[in-house]
Amino acid sequence: MNLPVPLSRSGRFGPAELRPALAAPRPAVGLTSEWRLVDGVRTHA
Known part of the structure; x- marks a missing residue:
């Protein structure tokens, strides 16, 4: 699954938020x- 994940830069959205999504x-x-x-x-x- 190739989702654009620029979120790691902010450090606010981690695996805990991504998994349920x-x-x-x-x-x-x-x-x-x-x-x-x-x-x-x-x-x-």
């Missing part, structure tokens, strides 16, 4: 928008 049964489109949301939160936090 990846394990959640949802379509790839929902996963993509969720990553965008996480990106936005990381940018504005």
Whole structure:
């Protein structure tokens, strides 16, 4: 699974946060928008 993971730079989102996100049964489109949301939160936090 090749997901873009620039999150490790911030150090806030680790495996503990990624595991439930990846394990959640949802379509790839929902996963993509969720990553965008996480990106936005990381940018504005």
